[in-house]
Amino acid sequence: MIDLSNVSKTFTLHNQGSAVIKVLNDVSLTVAPGECVALTGASGAGKSTLMRMIYGNYRAQSGAIRVGGVDLVQSEPREIIQIRREVLGYVSQFLRVVPRVPTLDVVAEPLRAVGVGIDEARTRAKDLLAQLNIPERLWSLSPTTFSGGEQQRVNIARGFAHPYPAMLLDEPTASLDAANREVVLSLIEAAKARGAAIIGIFHDEAARTRVCDREIDVSRFTPARAA
Amino acid sequence: MTPLLSVQGVTKRYGANIGCADVSFDLYPGEVMGIVGESGSGKSTLLNCMAGHLRPDAGSVVFDTHGHGPRDTVIMSEPERRMLSRTDWAFVHQHARDGLRMGVSAGGNVGERLMAVGARHYGDIRDKAVDWLERVEIDAGRVDDRPTTFSGGMQQRLQIARNLVTGPRLVFMDEPTGGLDVSVQARLLDLLRGLVRDMGLSAIIVTHDLAVVRLLADRLMVMKDGHVVENGLTDQVLDDPQHAYTQLLVSSVLQV
Incomplete structure (x- = not known):
């Protein structure tokens, strides 16, 4: 479902003496449907960079990143957008929303984008918000004023609204209490059970052991630092 | 899929100075493209060349018309181009007073565009105007x-209603949130996003505000000194x- 071959990434900082930073070299990995793979490695090893590349947010210098058979490195913006809408979900660490939009519609939006009717989309959104213990009185408010933990749960609800065949999870259990952590882990297990291919970053070791089938240490793709 | 708008080699000079040089891209149905760059980078010149307000010195702007398929709007007759700008195209100006008739009522401003495409029944026009307000x-x-x-902010929203009432397929916007308070901007952005999604519009938005393009645009073109220097998926x-x-x-x- 997710297949990377010989992917590498360098950042060139033109305005800072044209510094060239090699971040990842020759990454190849495959994630099958129903499988959850954890990216591990020390801070700065390139876990988030790799995840952003798979989402098409960072550009790869070489190699191929195939999601559902489509190579995102070679795709046009509209093709990447279509993949993101239908195939590839991403739960980032931060919620970014249009001001003023109610929480319920923020969560329902990914479903609306694939053509689900407003009532059905809102029903699903309500169900997820209730599961994640967001009080009903907050549903009609914009999440911009919510606490960090509440925003993270809204973000997770939004990420799990549409049953994407492939998902990227960046620290989905960070800043959550035990009860909500449990809800998120069962959402991940349910996604695996329906056949989703998942790549995640989990600093929470117990969570990683519970939901992940394999670990990939990203530092083995880190190029040797030339002076 | 046929592009809705196909721009090839569009160049506009002002005497010895370059307005925009050799700009090419395809815009597909439902896509929203942002154009950013500093003042004088040529983004407004390009927008006006595409929308038929300026005649480019070179290049073509091919639009997939309803009845006749792809047509180059640069060499189209003036009446044909004017008809396009009333029906399939819309143009939202930065200053609402450039896009509105200030001496005519709000309902009249919306109704006028309907009448320009042949609506004649007063009751229907008024109902539609009220609906759009x-x-x-x-x-x-x-x-x-x-x-x-x-x-x-209200004038800007009225300008948008006047433009969208005839169900255009392509909307050109020049700094649509420029000069508005941030709270009013947020409301307008939310409104535009909803309308673009619900009506399946394609849009080209010129702005210098990167937050605006992040929220509204699928893809982004960066201009400097009349040239396109970078172009791709907005968040990338x-x-x-x-x-x-x-x-x-x-x-x-x-950073705020």
């Missing part, structure tokens, strides 16, 4: 008031800019 969150009770009595261009100028632009934004 409500869609852009203007109280229906203000239908007979002139835009001179409206706030800047903003989060992993490749060109020196784009890196400077992105890193110059003040």
